[in-house]
Amino acid sequence: MKGLYVHGVGAVSPAGWGVPALSAALARGEPLALEPLARPGWEKPLTVRPVPAPAARPAWQGHSRLRRASPISHYSVAAALEAVGVGRESAAGGAVRERLGVVVCVLSGSVNYTHRFYEETLRDPTTASPLLFPETVFNAPASHVAACLGTVGLNDTLVGDDGAFLAGLALAAHWLDTEQVEGCVVIGAEEMDWLVADAVRLFHRRLVHSAGAGAVYLRTDPPPGGGVSLERVTGAHTFAAGTSRAVAAGRMRTELPGSGVGELLCESRRGVRRLDAAEVAVWSDWRGARLAPRVVLGEGFNAASAWQCVAACEAMRGGRYAAANVSVVGLNQQALGARWVAGPGAERGGA
């Protein structure tokens, strides 16, 4: 088995465009301000944490593929390019010279365009825009990422609750381990829409919807200095067939080593007691540091799970921790965990 090394991370979040903005917001630790989002038929708006507009128009937005693309595609491309490195962006002139895999993980996908297209269909299907429909497809962001990176390697879109991002890491690990790709960028992405924000409230009225993307670029060759490596991805423990959230979370916990000393736990805790109970219980023995990005940034589903991993990798790159466990107890499907280690220790993967 080969080591799996992190060669780059990327993020778009309510804190802004880029990993530094994400890191700064998490370092402050204060929940970001809420913004109103109008909802048809209601006087009182929903409250959400959207992605702010970029300070300047990024060069990649000039790519022909992105002219009519949805926000989720823009977030995905931005995070992927940051993770892979903008110098290798084909849109900027240089094609990626490797078999680069792309895995995009989503829960709600391109809901903006879906809801607009369906609205047009209900009004008059003869005038529904043919430009919108293709962008509603779940794998449109993954296709745009591949086009912008200039890769024709393996490309999958996984749909699932917030655990899907970690399942995406495992898929990338499999591709890399079996040499089907030479590198793989794994992206978790979601976009903002009143329909989703409205639905999120059905899980709990205090849950705050947010959007964005996070990306991790993995390869089997170590980066200079060793960097951070992926040591483990637990099984995906499904909430089904009599397995409750608590039981699934417990199984995930037993598959992640470490008691926490000198390590970081990056949780999926949302600041909502009922939803957090299972995760809080299984990590009650953790003695190390903790970080809960969703409490600061909001419920961004697979984007939020990606932020957890990005934050964990960044914390280790900064030398603060020797290892980090990322715990995701998803909204309605599964519990998964991942363990990242600092230094050239990928060969410890089988431990």
Next chain:
Amino acid sequence: MVWYPPPVRPRDPPRVVVTGVGLITALGIGWAANAQGFRVGRPAFRPVTLFDVSRQRARLAGEVDLPATAPPTRLNARHVRRIGRGGRLLLWAAAEAWRQSGWEGDTDLPMVLGTTGGGTSLGQDYYRQAVGRPTRGRGQASRVAHYQPQRQGQDLCDAFGCRGPVTLIANACASGANAIGHAWHLLRAGVAERALAGGYDELSQLVYSGFDALQALSPTRCRPFDAGRDGLALGEGAAVLALETLSGAQGRGAAILAELVGYGATTDVHHLTQPQPQGDAAYAAMRAACQCAGLAPGQVDYLNAHGTGTPLNDSAEAEAIQRWAGASVTRLRVSSTKAVIGHLLGAAGAVEAAVCVMVLREQWLPPQTTVERLDPRCRFSLVTEATSTQVEVALSNSFGFGGANATLAFRRWP
């Protein structure tokens, strides 16, 4: 089952066989009804009744006669009532595959499923109520829970008493083939001994309108590879394959239906909805599937083409097939079963894989009876009449929006 690191990889990847197949299409429920229809190429299109198409260019689709009841599983009636049309289609297919495989529950069993929409009709219902009667919350929580694709996978877990994991692949119209290919990889890597894999999609107003808006739907009839082809026909359905290692299947004395010997997947970045005209990615997918199966094109007897009936897809696919097959192209028998049941989107690759297993098991080729004049650019032999013949190896092509391309290769089990 820890995903990573994987268990020690077997020196020789295990062979993977099919021990159960279930499907539901406009031809009917189950192997027998579908085999009967595919064998003679009987088109199963009818006017759409599920939603209003009076203002669309096209009016027909391969709509399924879906029973009000569900197949017998561990799900109770209350649970079944909450499952949308897409989930029910999946349940019918999975129940048949499960029964045929002879598997039992209470295990970790990977479920790898492909779909483009999951429970789209429930999502549409959610939207209409949220807009039309915004303050009425009744039923909305259930719709939110059950429209999501992962829910249909969890329903299968509940139905058969399995713990998953559930993986949903949404690579547009290649999803079903990618799901089967992904499961094949899991078994070959030693991650699991068995997996349930397939695809499903229901007809929905949103998607029907989408393809109509793109002017991709045929206003006449679906005729893949015909010189006068004018578009695709949509359909709905599901297919699920029970996959397991050869040693596992033989160890329990299971009946083996076919061997899954190869899988290739590639990406076409030419355009979001249009294939690269020379079909480079399709060619590469066929080549990759045959390479890992150790097959030369001349050893392939039958190819179930993606063959949507749109001018662009079929010409690019024909180019790719001819380039891949080389000198063998004139003996290669090709057909698209979309002429019979329509394009099932996320289910297409899985249903067409199931057709390949039928072909290998029963030794016939599914004809396209609607072809009037073969596109002169097609140099392969298009099957236009019911044919009984010897078939040792069958390939299935699936291509999708976004440039997802997948090919599966099956071999007859003696």
